[in-house]
Amino acid sequence: MDEVRSSNQIPMDEMNSSNPVNVxxxxxxxxxxxxxxxxxxxxxEKRNLTWIDEMDNxxxxxxxxxxHKGQKIGRVFAKTAYAIVAxxxxxNFELSCNSEHIKNRMKT
Numbered sequence: 001m002d003e004v005r006s007s008n009q010i011p012m013d014e015m016n017s018s019n020p021v022n023v024x025x026x027x028x029x030x031x032x033x034x035x036x037x038x039x040x041x042x043x044x045e046k047r048n049l050t051w052i053d054e055m056d057n058x059x060x061x062x063x064x065x066x067x068h069k070g071q072k073i074g075r076v077f078a079k080t081a082y083a084i085v086a087x088x089x090x091x092n093f094e095l096s097c098n099s100e101h102i103k104n105r106m107k108t
Contacts, residue, residue, distance in 0.1 A: 047096065049095070049097060049101045049105075051105060054093075055089060055093055056105075058088075058089060058092060058093075059085065059089065059102065059105065062084075062085040062088055062089070063077065063081070063085060066078075066081040066084065066085060069081075071084075079099065082099035082102050082103060083099050085102055086098050086099050086101060086102050089101075089102075
């Protein structure tokens with residue numbers, strides 16, 4: 001009968017830097033400090049965005065523009081409005097910005 005191993009048990013012959021491995025429940029700090037592990041960050045992992053006054057002013061101007069175009073329904077903007085403003089901020093300030101950054105900034 002074959003032995004079944006959990007996803008966080010890795011044989012020693014599989015633990016080399018050329019083989020990315022499933023590390024199960026290890027934290028990223030543990031992985032970064034363990035020899036033989038390669039840290040892969042998931043695509044869904046989000047980066048924080050540091051907002052400066054210029055960006056805030058730009059955001060308000062672009063949201064006002066979207067509101068005048070009819071992209072604000074009740075108390076919220078349409079998804080396309082957030083996407084357009086995020087793209088404009090990204091292009092203007094040369095950074096990676098998405099709709100979630102915009103929504104979160106509006107909460108603060």
